[in-house]
Amino acid sequence: MGTLKVLDLFAGGGGFSTGFLNAECADYTFEIVKAVELDPNASETLRQHLGEEKVIEGDITSPEVKEEIFKNCKDVDVVIGGPPCQTFSLAGPARSGTKEMREKLKHDPRNTLYKHFLDIVESIQPAYVVFENVEGMLSKKAEMTDGISAKQSQVIELICDELEAMGYNVGLEDSLNRFQVLNAANYGTPQIRRRIIILANRYGHENPIPIQTQQPENYKTLRDSIYYLPVRLPFISKRSIDNLKKMEIVYNHYESLLGEFLDCIEGLASDAQEPIMHERLNQLRAELKKEFEKIRGSSEPNRDKLLTFIQKYNDLLSHLEINQLSEDITITTHQSRTHNLRDIIIFVMTKQGSNSARFMNEQHDDYHELLSDLYPYSREKHKDTYVKHSWDRPSNTILAHMEKDGLKFIHPEQPRTFTPYEAQLLQSFPGDFTFFGGRNAQYKQIGNAVPPILAQAIGQSILEKYVSISKKKLFKQM
Template identity: 40%
Template sequence: MKIKILDLFAGAGGLSSGFEMYVNEKNEKVFEVHRAVEIDPFACNTLRKKHGMETVIEGDLTDKKIHKKVIKECKGIDIVMGGIPCQSFSLIGPRSGKFKELEKFKCDTRDRLYEEFRDIVKELTPKIVVIENVKGILSKKDGNGEFIINHLINDFEKLGYNFENESGMKYFVLNAADYGVPQIRERVILVGVRKNWKDITIPNMIPTHYDPNSKSAKELKNLGLLPYVTVYDAIGDLPRLEAKLTSTGISKRGLPKIKSQNKNRDDGADILENDFIKFKEHYSKLETNGKNYFKFIGTEKIAKIHHHKCRSHKKDDIQLYAKMNPGETAGDFITRCPEDSSLIIYDMNSFKDKYRKQDFKKPSTTIFAHLEKDGNRFIHPEQPRTYTPREAARIQSFPDDYIFEGPFTKKFKQIGNAVPPRLSFEIATMVHEKIISEKNKYWSKKSLFTNLRKEKFIKKILEKKTPKFSLLIYRNKYDYNRKVHNSHKVLGKNFY
């Protein structure tokens, strides 16, 4: 019998998708999304495409009818998970301030979303709770100057959940690149276990990949970790595209010229044939890290590539994209080429990183929902254009058969808001093999990354001495900074 998941604020389903992709040593799927709740209609259609009509509950959790429906249909659920919207933390705990400001917050239904999540957990009493949020939640405070993260953990501890992990912390700060995602993306992950089910310390999340430019790269390689997956690894096989010129702001007299120039520009399509010859050629050039990545997203089994169509751009932007060097921001470019500053219309005092050209040799910078508006921070490393939805999805580690519903821009929004499935796959592995099954061995024999998952490697990693660093540790219901020298208690990027 599969372990049933309730995915709240599900978005396009990135968090639960990684859990569903996990298989045990018998190559059997272990987790199943029982219900996914989401308010965005386009994301709901994406979820229906993947899970079917019955699984998706579309609506606002603050609506009593939706709340009751969730409770009625999810009794006996095993895991409740979700990325609680950031705005929903503004009313946690007592607030101080002007009356009008307080009333403004009270009128914002988003501020009740955290309470809805907590109340659903209280009513359903799942065995495990998984919460994802941006790293900024660690520094966010309420009106009285108290850390929001403290209130959140306290609330769930009162419900009988334990969050403390082997490092003495009550949350993880994970960089997705450390777990095989071709992207630098730091997120806070909380995993809580109901004490009256299992009184267990949450196991640490052990990185599987390392930064080849770090000082410890040689040692980490010897421990069996793989180098970061790069942008080239992830999207280097996709067909070359040429962005069309936008007609926005062009006079009627200029439109015929634009149309003529666009005739010979191939900007892609929402459905393309998978060029297996080109894919195999690209795959043959990759190291183990890149090959493992493609095993995860399943490109070799996909006949069609979806959503590989690029935006139209202004002529000046296309010229700028072509002149920028990989890794450069707008500020870097102006410093190097002041004579071309007219290509940038934004105030460089405020928008120095408004444009960023990605680097094929490194992981991408963090994909975010602003891609819905423009892609200027995600300029293709070799082509004068910005990312396509499929390229963004690959950077997020979505499988190639994952289809996003809705208009072009709404696809970007869903992708940018998602938890990378490759990261959630690692969380699922830890949850099943170390918490639910309580196996002696940390990793499954049938895992995609068997060569990394050996206890001797993990022991060496945990015992490894590291340079001094500062950890923000939650303990005794308040936050404080503790300097750790040569500590073996390492997490995420602190591992390096």
């Protein structure tokens, strides 16, 4: 059995490594020699899954870290990695942030980390190189210097040029391109996630394009990946309720809006697969229905009625232990963040598979006057703030900042955004994979990762090419 040794740079939570370790061809596999990562939480995640001795925690730009890499990785066959490039992202703050933030990110030293990636490749000279990055990198202009041609004006082309200058072939089979844009959904990940991949080798052959296993008509969906998970309901925040924009609309329409919320819980109870979950959700709805009738007959201001209802709901959620219920699943990361009442109402009333840009558009079938009135953000800059997913489609691209930007990831039926565990499954991580750190740290590791199933497809294509070449060499020697 043969083994190709791998160095994983900017390893994050281990998506690349996990996928490569699952690849196999003709008794050939990959072995992770070292994984290098700066973030302490991600480094601890790597230690849990790869082993203490496999992880180098530190800044890849520091001489000490590079020295340790060179000492331990002289004979690696493959270098893989996706250097963080904050301003390359089509989804991150470089696209949507303030002018000052965009300018700050433009000069962020992380945007030139790819140069350190190339320095290490040049020093080690592995047989294969795999470079991954966000699709937004295609529009990122390199810093122009003397001698750089127009063709090199994009960082992606510059990286290809530098690899070729080191003696690597970056050409692709049956393609004039030197890089490929792969959609993880085409390889079995239940998520639309397009990423740039550069493959390079020192053998002189053209590089493989991983064989797609799925097309749009049979993409893996949310139903395939997270439908079976137990119901998780959010606690509702009472803090700063008066500071929430558009709450006067909620106060004025509280009867119909709470009715929608109760109908949502009734629907969850009807669909609950576990008898105890069905029973407790019905109990929750019955108790809330009583509270609803009670506050309707009260002479208190509507604001106070809602605060009373929220407190009752939160108390019942704890008392009935709904978020701890499951016959066979005990997952600490499958818990909802707390949401405010306005957002929960929007979650409930938005159609599955729709979004705020649609429910505010009077010309669209999903237009909803009350939801449009409730929308609390700028209609010029942020029309797509709320996105409710569909059971029968892949997820949108999972992001590293989902704890702050979770409104784009509303569950198809439950009045909340995705839990870290759901994000993990939508990124194709194994169900028993654990991420170290708090919620922010977990979302960051999950959202920044290369989906393991995509990584496996890339690794598989390299192994198949390597085995094919080895057989040809052996045949010539006979």
